[in-house]
Amino acid sequence: MRVRTFRDKNMARILARIKSEMGPDAVILSNQTVRENGQCLCEIMAAVESVEEAPKTAAREKVLTIPAAPAKGNGARNRPAAARPETDPMADMILPGAASGDGWRREWDEIRDHMMALLKPGLKFDRLEPRQRLALQYLEREGVEDAVLLTLFRSLTDCGERTVLPALSRMVGIKPLPSDSWGQRVHVLVGPSGAGKTTAVLRLALARKRQHPNTPVTVAALWDGSTGSAMLKRYAELSGITFRSVTSPEEFRTLWESLGPSGWAFAEMPCLRGEESMDQRLRALGMAGHPGVAVHLALSPICATAQLRSFAARYRASAPGSIVWTKLDEACNFGTLINVAHAVDLPVSALSHGPELNRNLTTATATDVWKLIFKHQFPGETARDSQPGRGTKQSATTAKSAA
Template sequence: MLVKVFEADNMPDALKKVKEALGSEALILSTRTVRKGMGVFRKPIYEVTAAIDSSEPAVPPRPRSSSKQTPATRSDTGEDEITYSQLWKQRKVVDPFEDELRELKNQVASQAASQAASQAANQDLSTVRGEIDELKALVKQLSDQPAPQPAAPQVSPPPAIMTREVAARHMRKPATNNSGSDDIKEMALLRNNLTSYGIEAEAADAIEQYAWETLSPQQMQDQERLKEFYSDAVQSLVRVTGPFHCSTKQRRVALVGPTGVGKTTTIAKLAANLLLQGGIRIALVTIDTYRIAAVEQLKVYGELMNVPVEVVLTPEQLQEVFARHQDKDLILIDTAGRSPKDDVSLAELNTFLGPESGIENHLVLAASTRDSELQSTVENFSRLPLHSLVFTKLDECDQRGSLLNVPLHQDLPLSYLTNGQRVPEDLLVADPAAVAGFVIQQQ
């Protein structure tokens, strides 16, 4: 049996290379995504390991000297030929039949070394095929896939049919005669669906791989089942902090972020919601002295809710406010909008909210902003000790994949979401189901 590894920028191209090199009778042993290069944004490469019965080549050999031929694998001369030992070490998931396959490899090697005539070779091949049948029987017992139709008792199934059956089990889809066209269609369907939700490559790769390992062929064709699967996947990937809870120790929370993302309004929503729950004493603080309107707006909210509002100009004054309001359970701090690219402004903010301040910094981001800008904003504000992310303006955008893309890439949880201007109604505690609803169901 000839085993080869193929690499391409996407799965359809990789499957095409398998077909061109080994023909439509090839056995797909494994698929995986690897990343080549350095850094976080290194390019993903799709790797397909395939095999063919070397005694019956599926396609005639092609000349290797053609200038138009593109190498499909890691070697300069063509596809790598590897041993079974190397093959199974490459698999991301440990195969439950590895011991049987290792024994099969040893028997094939021993038989190949001792064969001296065509009759002996035919007997060896028959033995190998019998052991493959035994392995297929084991797979049948543990798999929830429908069992293939048995071959006529007097005739062994031809190698091509067995190859497609084993490949179908590995790919969790039925055997076909279209040389992988259904694979390509289903891969494209998955990727198009995820793209339509605004989910970018890093998260999409994880969801797509999990779909191939989990869903049956019939479920792949069911759009409602796919939506349910996507929703479950998003819920499993996103992290959340849960709502604010106040213990015996005073909690100090600051909202930071760029200009115009809704920090002051979100402060008011948080205070109003917590006051409605009852039993929580709150004070509001602003260090946004750049905008008089922001200070006045917070004072109006404070008067309406009957909570004190403090204005501070220096870190020392902020500490004095903490001492003056020791009886409060929660202090909410509003800050001036800062440009993510203004190093001086961010350094100044760090003097108020740095690691020694004892303040939780929640970075506020507008969901209507492009993902690339959101990622850059988080990275620049990370000079502050960030506790979590707050996403606002969910009502102003159709695609909300950033709710998954940014937290997943930056490894930060979500705390709150806002989807309107009303105080206090348009505030939601970020929980996995709510995030999935915004991203997948597009609520």
């Protein structure tokens, strides 16, 4: 097998180069965005089976940076090479934000769906026990993606597990927030506008204050004095919680020193603008690389999985973190929690729902997450009589028992 890596600003040029130099049978192994000489480049690793075994030296990976081509008219644009059905359906061929537009993502998503449609009839579901098949069918109705279901199927058949929960637990990690399982004491919530960051910051601060009433708890607004920070300040004052504004490294050092040996702070970061990255924001505030800082994604399952993956790629930072799920009461199903956790490899830390400010955020536990997914039961509530668009309480309870 020959493996080569190509880099270029333009995705179309890379795909055309792969097709011309490696042939139509080339398979895309990975796709990522890298920085080289201060420029963002798309990097694609491709492989093709050799007719004859190549020497060992030829098997080494080569990185080819494609020079920029002169501008051409729309009629001369390169088109992507068509993927073959043999392509690995688990390969994330186009990462969110790596393509030049939404059209590329839609095209590759469609190709992936076609490949999964070809693979699914070949899966030997008769190898599973009836309760296992029932659980997988329920997860499929809940919106769990085919690639995730395929991973579950392989885990059940390869490991001999009788239920799906052990395999799901390997996909969906749990790390409760706020709790002492976190060594960091400054917790920054990031995410798109409207994700519920302000409410989640206040709820987390109130939860920490209830757990440890004698230790300092602070809420902070980062980066600018936006309208959201004014609301955060007002609610903090009404709740008896200290508020600080952090717009520079000096103000962050002041915040850190004010916490003392045991205090915690929960901060809201406004949404990014233009080509900003979260690491750039953190460096500007003197928070990047600080051992006491964790960065958490505030996401809501009312968005599609593809959109949430795009948000996660844009707002992910080089710091410990998790996912805080918000606006759970506005979602009709919760398979997205599994899809996103599997895609971004971040644990679930907190579950937030309802309009009330106080006591509507729960530190995540495995039991709460599985009840939410399989029974649509929010933490602290009894099972509802029915699920929107999902039938009766009895069917949900059957799926939960099967899991």
